[in-house]
Amino acid sequence: MVIIAPSILSADFAALGAEVAEAEASGADWIHVDVMDGHFVPNITLGPAIVAAVKAHTSLPLDVHLMIENPERYIADFAAAGAAVITVHAEACVHLHRVVHQIKELGLMAGVAINPGTPAAAVREVLEDVDLVLVMTVNPGFGGQAFIPRTLHKITQLREWAGEINHKGLRIEVDGGIAEATAPLVAQAGADVLVAGNAVFGRSDRAGAIRAIREAADGAVL
Numbered sequence: 001m002v003i004i005a006p007s008i009l010s011a012d013f014a015a016l017g018a019e020v021a022e023a024e025a026s027g028a029d030w031i032h033v034d035v036m037d038g039h040f041v042p043n044i045t046l047g048p049a050i051v052a053a054v055k056a057h058t059s060l061p062l063d064v065h066l067m068i069e070n071p072e073r074y075i076a077d078f079a080a081a082g083a084a085v086i087t088v089h090a091e092a093c094v095h096l097h098r099v100v101h102q103i104k105e106l107g108l109m110a111g112v113a114i115n116p117g118t119p120a121a122a123v124r125e126v127l128e129d130v131d132l133v134l135v136m137t138v139n140p141g142f143g144g145q146a147f148i149p150r151t152l153h154k155i156t157q158l159r160e161w162a163g164e165i166n167h168k169g170l171r172i173e174v175d176g177g178i179a180e181a182t183a184p185l186v187a188q189a190g191a192d193v194l195v196a197g198n199a200v201f202g203r204s205d206r207a208g209a210i211r212a213i214r215e216a217a218d219g220a221v222l
């Protein structure tokens, strides 16, 4: 069973409380929160205060995707704000192993993300330590971009490595351009957490959108 995590990047930022409450009522499993610093990616979004504000409007796990430089400086703040999952970018961490353990020591799920131009091997040495690998299926920074099919082989490779080290619980998340049409491709490759921004918050029928993505993904792995 896949986890569907709507990304609030495509929600109405002036009504985030109502938006996440509606996503929860519409069948979402996690809420994906995109944090951008204007340095690691060419866009700026939100910080821990907004995460804490969102947390007050949903009981779903908050899946915090840090697209920031020096993420180790802010992990405690996002944990205190109510994050359940914190994902850092491999490209942003000189001491990736240390940062992963910093997240785990706070009792959270630890994730590592890789950009489309980064090989799966960039996370191989910490695969035993992480709860989740996020394979970016677009270049991070903006919602509403087209899915990059070349990323699919990395999902397959990571699932294979997880099997070799008997890491059965490893979550493989995909983010960017995920919709009804692309969900079967990533699910077949081995992804089990699907982030969708535009495909959920860009539609008025959020329940229908979430259902369609879920059915497309689950149908592909039956």
Ligand SMILES: O=C(CO)[C@H](O)[C@H](O)COP(=O)(O)O
Pocket (backbone or CB within 6 Å): 007, 009, 010, 032, 034, 065, 067, 138, 139, 140, 141, 142, 143, 144, 145, 175, 176, 177, 178, 195, 196, 197, 198, 199
């Ligand atoms: O991390 C992100 C962008 O950097 C977002 O989570 C992602 O782009 C979701 O948007 P969409 O589903 O519209 O592509």
Ligand SMILES: [Co+2]
Pocket (backbone or CB within 6 Å): 007, 032, 033, 034, 065, 175, 195
């Ligand atoms: Co994201």
